[in-house]
Amino acid sequence: MRIARFSIDGNVAFGVVEGDASTEGGPVLDIIKGHPFAEFERSGQKIPLSKVRLLPPVLPNKVVAVGRNYAEHAAELGNAIVDDQGRPEAPITFFKPSTAVIGPGDAIAYPSFSSEVHHEAELAVVIGRMCREVPRERVKDVILGYTCANDVTARDVQEREKQWARAKGFDTSCPLGPWVETELDPSDLGIMCTVNGQQRQLGRTSDMVRSIEDLIVHITEAMTLLPGDVVLTGTPAGVGPLNVGDEVAVTIEGIGTLTNKVIKRG
């Protein structure tokens, strides 16, 4: 099931996406009565997807991200993922603030303090229930579903500053969407990033160094995750610069495409 959050006539609602581009008349949204994190039902009241504005599919309290979770990407930035004894290093975790989140079609505003902003296509895990110290075998129970993310990064600032809060947390640096897919095996999905239609990143989630189970266990060992919180799972190789005027698209097999334009910060 694909759950979208959208606005129509100034109201915000959730709906289940039915059909796709090949459906006659295009896909529609069946408006949800209730809330996707609790009991809900489909109202049967349907609107064409083309008539609404999609919003970020969730409003996370926090976005927890991991660095260097695809070996080829770690290598392209000159980072080892094993220590000098050959042992795997603990995953690097960082936050993107809730204020960084934007939705499909929203603009990425190029920050004034950077001259090298990169795209990072990532599979995003959407948490469905409050949880902490989640044992590996319970991880699937705390996940609502999956969406596409772009971990937009001011690479020059990331290299210059020890903490990544500004480099990865500036406003508009966390596009999410287009919806949450709740029935998906995330273990081997194609993940792609294009800029102005040209392919930049191409990978498979099966190449993650640490699995989604590993990441949720690791994160919830430290902190409580809330419904709507998002975990970003790292980016495959091929990261590169974005410029004002570019259109960047993240596509994940079985989910869909998240598209955003880059504008000058006003």
Ligand code: ZN
């Ligand atoms: Zn990333």
